[in-house]
Amino acid sequence: MSDLQFSFKPIGILKSCYPDKFGVPRQSGLVKKAYSELQISSEFQPEFSLEGLSGYSHVWLQFVFHLNSSTRFHAKVHPPRLDGESIGLFATRSPHRPNPIGLSLVELVEVKKDTLIFAGADLVDGTPILDVKPYLPHIESKPDARGGWALEVQKDEIQVEFSDSAMEILQNWIKKTGKSELKEVITDVLKQDPRPVIYKGYESQESPYRNKHAFRLYEGDIHFQFTSKNHVIVFDILL
Numbered sequence: 001m002s003d004l005q006f007s008f009k010p011i012g013i014l015k016s017c018y019p020d021k022f023g024v025p026r027q028s029g030l031v032k033k034a035y036s037e038l039q040i041s042s043e044f045q046p047e048f049s050l051e052g053l054s055g056y057s058h059v060w061l062q063f064v065f066h067l068n069s070s071t072r073f074h075a076k077v078h079p080p081r082l083d084g085e086s087i088g089l090f091a092t093r094s095p096h097r098p099n100p101i102g103l104s105l106v107e108l109v110e111v112k113k114d115t116l117i118f119a120g121a122d123l124v125d126g127t128p129i130l131d132v133k134p135y136l137p138h139i140e141s142k143p144d145a146r147g148g149w150a151l152e153v154q155k156d157e158i159q160v161e162f163s164d165s166a167m168e169i170l171q172n173w174i175k176k177t178g179k180s181e182l183k184e185v186i187t188d189v190l191k192q193d194p195r196p197v198i199y200k201g202y203e204s205q206e207s208p209y210r211n212k213h214a215f216r217l218y219e220g221d222i223h224f225q226f227t228s229k230n231h232v233i234v235f236d237i238l239l
C-alpha cells in the first residue's frame with residue numbers, strides 16, 4: 001500500500017441554485033435549466049487560462065464532495081435507484097468514495113470574463129471545484145457504450161402537479177426574479193424523486209412526517225407530497 005498523498009487547491013467555489021444536498025439531482029444533465037456559476041480565482045489567471053474555452057458547449061467539472069459527513073469506507077453502497085439493494089462502490093457514482101472527488105458533465109452556457117456559467121450541474125452551492133476540462137465529443141461520446149445496472153433499472157415517469165396557491169406564488173417569484181426557468185427546474189427535480197428510500201411507500205398514509213417534504217431552491221422552500229408512487233404535488237412555496 002502506497003503512502004503517497006496529494007493535496008489540491010480549488011480553482012474556485014461554485015455558486016449553485018441548490019443551497020442544500022436534499023433535492024440536488026443524482027447526476028448532471030437531469031435538470032437541464034439548473035444554472036450555476038464559477039469565478040476562477042485570480043491566481044489562476046483567468047484572463048489567459050480561459051482563452052479558447054468558449055468554443056466548447058460542455059465541460060467536465062472535477063470537484064470535492066465537501067459536505068460528506070462520514071469518512072468510513074464502505075465497499076458496497078446502496079444507490080437510491082436500487083431501492084435498498086447494494087452494489088460495489090466502483091460500479092456507482094456515489095459521493096462516498098476513498099477520495100471524495102466527483103465528476104460532472106455540464107453545459108457551458110457562457111464565459112463572462114473570469115466567470116463560467118453552467119447549466120445542469122448536480123452540485124450544492126459552495127462546492128469546491130478542482131478543475132474544468134473541455135468535453136471532447138469526437139472522442140468521448142460513446143453511443144454504443146453499455147450502461148450497466150444503472151440502465152437496467154427502469155423507473156415509471158413521475159407526474160408533477162402544482163396546487164393553485166403554489167402556482168400563484170411561483171408566478172410572483174418568477175416575476176420578481178426574472179428566473180423564467182423556475183417551474184421547469186422544480187418539475188425536473190421532483191421527476192427524479194429526491195426522497196430517501198426510507199421515506200418511500202408511505203404515500204397513502206396521512207403521516208406528515210413521512211410523506212411531506214421540502215427542498216430548497218435559491219431562497220425558496222418547495223413543499224411537496226407524493227400522493228402515489230408516480231404522482232407528486234407541490235402544495236406550497238415559502239419565500
Ligand SMILES: C[S@@+](CC[C@H](N)C(=O)[O-])C[C@H]1O[C@@H](n2cnc3c(N)ncnc32)[C@H](O)[C@@H]1O
Pocket residue numbers: 021022024025026027028064065066067068093094095101102103104105122123124126127128
Ligand atoms: C451521485 S453524486 C454524482 C456527482 C457527480 N456527477 C459524479 O458522478 O461524481 C450527486 C449527489 O451528490 C451530492 N452532492 C452534490 N454536491 C455535493 C457536495 N459538495 N458535497 C457532498 N455531496 C454533494 C448530492 O446529494 C447529489 O445528489
